[in-house]
Amino acid sequence: MSNNQLYDFFRKLDQDGVMLSYKGFVSPELISCILKIVEDKLNHSEENPRTRKKVYNVLVESLQNLYHHVDEDPNAKDMNPEESRSVVVAIVQSHDAYYIQTGNFITRDHLSALLPRIDTLNLMDDLQLKTLYQERLSSAAISEKGTAGLGLIDMVRKSGNKLEYWVSEINPDCSFLCVQIKISKEK
Amino acid sequence: MQDLIIEATIKTPEVRFIASNGLLTLRGRSIPENSIDFFKPLHDWIDGYFLNPQEKTCVEIKLEYFNTSSSKSMLDLFKKMEALNGVQTKIEINWFYEEDDEDMLEAGEDYQAILNIPVSMIAVDEL
Numbered sequence: 001m002s003n004n005q006l007y008d009f010f011r012k013l014d015q016d017g018v019m020l021s022y023k024g025f026v027s028p029e030l031i032s033c034i035l036k037i038v039e040d041k042l043n044h045s046e047e048n049p050r051t052r053k054k055v056y057n058v059l060v061e062s063l064q065n066l067y068h069h070v071d072e073d074p075n076a077k078d079m080n081p082e083e084s085r086s087v088v089v090a091i092v093q094s095h096d097a098y099y100i101q102t103g104n105f106i107t108r109d110h111l112s113a114l115l116p117r118i119d120t121l122n123l124m125d126d127l128q129l130k131t132l133y134q135e136r137l138s139s140a141a142i143s144e145k146g147t148a149g150l151g152l153i154d155m156v157r158k159s160g161n162k163l164e165y166w167v168s169e170i171n172p173d174c175s176f177l178c179v180q181i182k183i184s185k186e187k
Numbered sequence: 188m189q190d191l192i193i194e195a196t197i198k199t200p201e202v203r204f205i206a207s208n209g210l211l212t213l214r215g216r217s218i219p220e221n222s223i224d225f226f227k228p229l230h231d232w233i234d235g236y237f238l239n240p241q242e243k244t245c246v247e248i249k250l251e252y253f254n255t256s257s258s259k260s261m262l263d264l265f266k267k268m269e270a271l272n273g274v275q276t277k278i279e280i281n282w283f284y285e286e287d288d289e290d291m292l293e294a295g296e297d298y299q300a301i302l303n304i305p306v307s308m309i310a311v312d313e314l
Contacts, residue, residue, distance in 0.1 A: 028220050032197055035218075050287055053252070057290065060218050060254050067220055130293070138301045142259045146221030150255035158290055 019045075019098075021090040025082040026067045034063060038091055045093070048186045055098045055183050058159050059091065061151045062100050062181065068147050070104045074174040096185050103178040111167065111175055121152060122162040129157040159183050188239070191232040199225050200250060204232055209241030209276065214249040214314070217257035226260040233267055240276035244268070249283040249314050250291070258294070262301065269304050280306045285314055 001009065013021070019041050020034060038059060042052045066087050076084030088103040106114070124132065133153045140148045156163055161182040168176045191204035200215035219225050236244075246268070253261070265280065272278045280302075282295035292308060299306040 028198075031220070036197075049285075050289070053288060053290065057252060060252065064218075064220050064254060064256070130297070134297050134300050137258060137262055137297060140259070142223060142256070142263070144223070146219070146223050146256040146260075148255060148259035150258065154255050 017093045019091045019093055021088070023088045024086050026063065026070065026085070026087055026089075028067070031060075031063045031067060034089065035059065046098075046185070051098070051183065051186050054158055055091075055100070058155050058181055058183055059100055061155050061158075062102055062179075063089065065151045065155075066102055066104055068145050069106075069110070071107045071110060071174070073105050074171055098183045098185070100181045100183070101178065103176060105170075106175055106177045108173050108175070111177065114177075115165070115167075117152060118163050118165060121156045124156070126157070126160075129153060133157060155181055188235060191228065193228070200253075202229065204229070204236070206236055207241075209244040210247065211244065212247040212249065213261075214247075216251055217253040217261075219254075219256065222254070222256040222260040226257075226264060229264055230267065233264065237268075237271050237275070240271075242276060244276045244278045246278065246280045247283065248280065248295075251285075251314055253294075258297075262298065265298065265302055265304065269302055272304050278304050280304055281309055282306055283309045283311055283314060286310045286312060 020037055022030075022034065024030075035056070039056060042055060046052045046055070066089070070085050070087055072084045073079070073086065085105075090101040092099045092101065121129070133150065136148070136150055136153065140150070142148045152163070159181050161184065164180040164182075166178045168178075170176055188206040190206055191202055193199075193202035195201040195215040198216065198219045200213045200217045203210070203212040203214075205211070217225075246265075268278050280298070282298065284291035284295060295306060295308050299308070
């Protein structure tokens with residue numbers, strides 16, 4: 001990027017309301033850093049503590065979902081293992097909402113298991129989500145990774161909005177999945 | 188029996204499990220990527236405590252944030268207590284939440300719905 005382009009990039013981030021963007025490998029340390037930066041920015045920009053908490057909560061689940069489930073870049077043969085699991089994350093704010101956006105490589109099998117789950121959650125109302133969460137919480141066993149299949153339900157439930165997604169197919173076995181969660185600003 | 192005292196970190200809560208008065212407190216944030224490692228010593232301590240518990244055992248949850256991994260690990264801990272409730276000790280859970288924090292209130296209600304231990308919801312100005 002030349003100096004001029006960097007200025008354009010700065011202006012673009014500013015105009016788009018980007019609070020933070022990141023491309024690279026996700027580690028527990030990175031998650032802590034992102035949470036710290038976003039929490040500090042929210043403390044300055046967002047007056048409503050409920051909205052602050054919601055953004056923080058949904059961001060935790062969203063980043064930890066990426067950490068546990070990201071697949072490899074199919075073009076990554078010569079990359080080191082960390083680079084091959086790069087993701088993109090952006091936290092963006094508009095006048096009436098915050099958006100948490102994530103993008104990651106995902107295999108065909110994982111994608112075909114995930115999308116119907118998201119579609120089902122998106123059709124549920126608050127009470128159905130609450131019931132499903134409680135059922136899953138009391139019945140599901142925790143995996144060795146510490147996951148219990150609750151993250152997506154929690155994100156939809158807390159955000160109060162549908163999970164939007166876009167899929168770009170890279171080859172028949174792998175796609176790039178972008179997910180956006182909107183958290184409306186409360187008055 | 189020794190108390191279980193663990194200081195808070197940026198992703199794990201402060202733990203104060205006091206054997207001599209049966210007061211078990213979790214305070215702060217519980218958002219580790221994998222909650223199993225963190226909760227393991229808590230489970231172990233509970234196993235030991237229930238060999239010779241106080242007449243009353245009070246669990247105080249004062250969490251600002253917790254992730255879904257922790258929510259499952261916490262339920263497993265409560266389930267262990269539930270199985271022993273009324274045998275040698277009477278257990279109650281006090282679930283603290285900040286007054287305007289509906290999500291934390293709902294999270295407490297989730298445990299209320301699932302557990303057969305009394306869970307009291309206690310609103311405070313600040314945790």
